[in-house]
Amino acid sequence: MTSNTRVVVIGAGLAGVRLARRLGELGTPVTLVGDEEHRPYNRVLLAEVLAGRYAPEVIALPAPAGIVRARVTGIDRAARTVGCADGTRIAYDTLVLATGSNPVLPPLRGLFTPDHVLPEGVHAFRTMDDCLGLSKAVRPGVRAVVVGGGLLGVSAARALAVRGAKVVLAQQAERLMERQLDPAASKLVLRHLKDLGVEVHTECRVRDVRCVGGAVRSVELADGYVLDADLVVVACGVRPRVGLALDAGLAVHTGVLVDDELRTSDPHIHAIGDCVQHEGTVYGLAAPALEQAEALAGLLAGDGDSRYTGTRSLTRLTLAGSGSSSEAFDLAAFGETEARPGDDVVQLADATRGTYRKVVVRDDRLVGGVLVGELGTVGALARAWEGAEPLPSDGGPLLHLLTNDGGS
Incomplete structure (x- = not known):
C-alpha cells in the first residue's frame, strides 16, 4: 500500500483504535471516525467504572490524535466516500468497518415510550453514556432489576450491588452464564452474587416493564410475579451493528461477511471486530477483535502473508474486591x-x-x-x-x- 493511500476506519472501539495505532506505527496514516463524544475506552471495563473501582479516564485507550467525531450515515461505494450526519464527506481508498455491536433490547411491553426511547430509569449497558447514566442513578437502597444473566448481566448486577443497590437478576435460562460455564461453575457465580445480596431468579422470563409518569416502577415476570424497580438494566446480549453495511449493499448474514483477509464483498472495504462474521462465527469478544485488527494492519501495511484464520478465544471475568464485604x-x-x-x-x-x-x-x-x-x-x-x-x-x-x- 502506498503512503498516500487514504485509509478510513469507522468505529473507535477496541478494534478500530488498535488498527489505527498499528497502521500509524507502520507508517500508514489513518482517518479514524468515532460517533461517541468520549475518548475511546475499553468497553470490557465498563462494569468496573459502574462499580466505582475505576474513574472513566482510567479505562481510556491510547488512541491516535485527530479522531473525527462524527456519525457516519452512509457509504457511497462508487465514489468511495462516506457521508456524515453533519453533511461532510470523507474520501477513502480503503475503508474499514469497525462498527461494533448494539445491545439486544427484547420486545417487552412497556420497554419503550411512544417516541421509541427507553423510559426514565431503564438503561442498556453498552456505552460509556449508559454507564454514566447508571452511575448517576444508583445509590444505596435503590431497587434495581437486571434482565439477563449472561456475562454482561452478571457484571452489571455485581457492580450495582457493590454500590449498595438492592438487586434482582432475572435470567431466562436455567443457570447463569450458560453459554460459557458448566452447571458447577454457574453455581459458584450464583453463590458469589447471593453473598453480595443479589436475588437471582433463573428460568424466568420478563414480560412487562411498567412505568408511571414516564418513569419505571416495576417489572412483571411471565408467571405474574411483580418486582418493584427504580432502575432496570437490560443486559440481554448484543448483535452486530451492520446497518451501514446493509445500506451499502455489502454481504451480511448475522454479521458483515469477511474472508481471511477480512475483506467484505467489496474489495475496497474490510471489516473487523464485533460487527464481523468470519467462517460462520460472530465472536463479540475483545480477543478476536484485537487479533483481527493486528492481522488487517499487517495486510494493509503490505504484509502479503498476513491472514486471519479464526480465534480460539478464552472468556475471562474478574470481579474485583471492594472491601471486606466483596471479595x-x-x-x-x-x-x-x-x-x-x-x-x-x-x-x-x-x-x-x-x-x-x-x-x-x-x-x-x-x-x-x-x-x-x-x-x-x-x-x-x-x-x-x-x-x-x-x-x-x-x-x-x-x-x-x-x-x-x-x-x-
Whole structure:
C-alpha cells in the first residue's frame, strides 16, 4: 500500500483504535471516525467504572490524535466516500468497518415510550453514556432489576450491588452464564452474587416493564410475579451493528461477511471486530477483535502473508474486591466446557475456598475447561488448549497443569 493511500476506519472501539495505532506505527496514516463524544475506552471495563473501582479516564485507550467525531450515515461505494450526519464527506481508498455491536433490547411491553426511547430509569449497558447514566442513578437502597444473566448481566448486577443497590437478576435460562460455564461453575457465580445480596431468579422470563409518569416502577415476570424497580438494566446480549453495511449493499448474514483477509464483498472495504462474521462465527469478544485488527494492519501495511484464520478465544471475568464485604471473584472458560460421551473429565473443587477447576479431554487433546477462583493455572491450560497437541497418556502433566499455580 502506498503512503498516500487514504485509509478510513469507522468505529473507535477496541478494534478500530488498535488498527489505527498499528497502521500509524507502520507508517500508514489513518482517518479514524468515532460517533461517541468520549475518548475511546475499553468497553470490557465498563462494569468496573459502574462499580466505582475505576474513574472513566482510567479505562481510556491510547488512541491516535485527530479522531473525527462524527456519525457516519452512509457509504457511497462508487465514489468511495462516506457521508456524515453533519453533511461532510470523507474520501477513502480503503475503508474499514469497525462498527461494533448494539445491545439486544427484547420486545417487552412497556420497554419503550411512544417516541421509541427507553423510559426514565431503564438503561442498556453498552456505552460509556449508559454507564454514566447508571452511575448517576444508583445509590444505596435503590431497587434495581437486571434482565439477563449472561456475562454482561452478571457484571452489571455485581457492580450495582457493590454500590449498595438492592438487586434482582432475572435470567431466562436455567443457570447463569450458560453459554460459557458448566452447571458447577454457574453455581459458584450464583453463590458469589447471593453473598453480595443479589436475588437471582433463573428460568424466568420478563414480560412487562411498567412505568408511571414516564418513569419505571416495576417489572412483571411471565408467571405474574411483580418486582418493584427504580432502575432496570437490560443486559440481554448484543448483535452486530451492520446497518451501514446493509445500506451499502455489502454481504451480511448475522454479521458483515469477511474472508481471511477480512475483506467484505467489496474489495475496497474490510471489516473487523464485533460487527464481523468470519467462517460462520460472530465472536463479540475483545480477543478476536484485537487479533483481527493486528492481522488487517499487517495486510494493509503490505504484509502479503498476513491472514486471519479464526480465534480460539478464552472468556475471562474478574470481579474485583471492594472491601471486606466483596471479595474478588475470578473465572475463566475456554473451548467446550461440557463433555460429550466418551470424553475424559478431570475436576478439582474446594467448596470452602469457592474454587473449581475442570478440563475436558477428547482423543488425548484438551478441548475445553472452566476455572473459578485462583486462576494461576489458566495460562498453562489455555496454551495447551490453543496448541491442540496430544497430551501424554499417563495424565501426569495434565494434573500438573491443573494444580501448578505457577503456570500463568
